[in-house]
Amino acid sequence: MNRLASEPGAAQLPPVNPAEKPSFSVDLVIFTTYEDCLQVLLVKRAEAPFKGRWALPGGLLEPGRDDAIEGCALRRLVEKTGVEAPYLEQLKTYGSCDRDPRGWTATTVYFALIASELVRPRANQETVRWTPIQGEGVSCELAFDHARILADAVERLRSKLEYTHIAVHLLPKEFTLPELQRIYEMILQQPLDKSSFRRRVAQADMLEEIPGKLRDGSGRPAQVYRFRDYDRRTFFPRSISRYAR
Amino acid sequence: MNRLASEPGAAQLPPVNPAEKPSFSVDLVIFTTYEDCLQVLLVKRAEAPFKGRWALPGGLLEPGRDDAIEGCALRRLVEKTGVEAPYLEQLKTYGSCDRDPRGWTATTVYFALIASELVRPRANQETVRWTPIQGEGVSCELAFDHARILADAVERLRSKLEYTHIAVHLLPKEFTLPELQRIYEMILQQPLDKSSFRRRVAQADMLEEIPGKLRDGSGRPAQVYRFRDYDRRTFFPRSISRYAR
């Protein structure tokens, strides 16, 4: 509040050299659950830099094509997975002069949750594949700063699982409570008490049961539920980790 | 996972027309507490568009000057306030073709908390000023989509107050518990129970008392505390709103 009374705030341009603009892209961390494991979608880079390495899907924002950042993220998500109505949330923006050897770049990263049942079979496992999350990331080396980005996304996902219901977006429209609990345990990597988990879900009042039942290979069939309101955000009063045994 | 096996993921390449890059800027929501009210720093726009309107401070990222986005935010914050070590956190990135009449722009917004005692007296109240937060924003009309951005920042601040200790960054290094409680009440806009508040702070074990005391105009003097660790993030097990009476 001392120097520069001259600075006109956000008053920018016209006379800005466009070559001095940083490149601006949108990247995606797309999660699903598959074979009892949290998985992330990776693509293999066909060009230098990091040619041949696995990376998060994404690409340059195209001002002539995308009206807004989120629209760009959604478009690329649909292109990659065919899923039209995913859970999509902005994670963070990463930008510096040294995260890409080609120069100053900024990328806004979104993370998405989709049910694996909705993903259409992939054409080419050589260039696009699901990769299981182990700990904070994946076992292979990723291009650019994508390992860091993925770690941030996994942390955000785990954190939000503690106090929201977003895990339902990893399941198809109809599911059972044991299936939902399994998602939580899989991602949080710890067993949860069944009774407490069900009490918590009931209190949130976010599910409605469907009079039909689902049978399993063995044991008593489980009640099938439907998510009541895909838009409303449910917040739990306490952290779910306290349900750990 | 079906169409385009051609897309090389984040592969972006040299031959992109720089004129098609969106403009990329960094904006700041700088909060302080002052005269018993949460305040935000606004600057008056000197140029069109929105000439004469109040706006959030910020400006274009300069790749030749800033190594990273956060560095750019910190530089502009120091320029505006003189505060060297603020609390600074990335809020969100807003980008679309219609948020600025001049064309496609993206802006990464940071929000900062500083103690009003640390701000050096401003040079020119005509172009830069603190403005009290009322409800979700300020009473005057803001330029661009800054009203929406400010509302998001206020919401984030209130939300984080519920489960973290970030309010200490709005106070000078040494303060009393009634002062800290007053900050919480001011921002959350509800009275809190003194006993519960103190129990909560004690459990977080984030403050250490200084054997000296602070006297007030009237009544018993209050113990002065110092924040134990400005880097460690303290999380509370429960939401603080439950302490409301």
Added chain:
DNA sequence: GAAATAGTGTCTATCAGACATTATGGC
């Protein structure tokens, strides 16, 4: 002593966590 504010003590309704018990299917 009165007023004002800081700080402590205590009671209680609530509830998370633990675990036992019952329910319902297949074989």
Added chain:
DNA sequence: GCCATAATGTCTGATAGACACTATTTC
């Protein structure tokens, strides 16, 4: 009947919220 899993019931220790009470200063 047995096994496996789903679903419900019950007990208890911990604690948030409420509020009364004590402490320490100024006037």
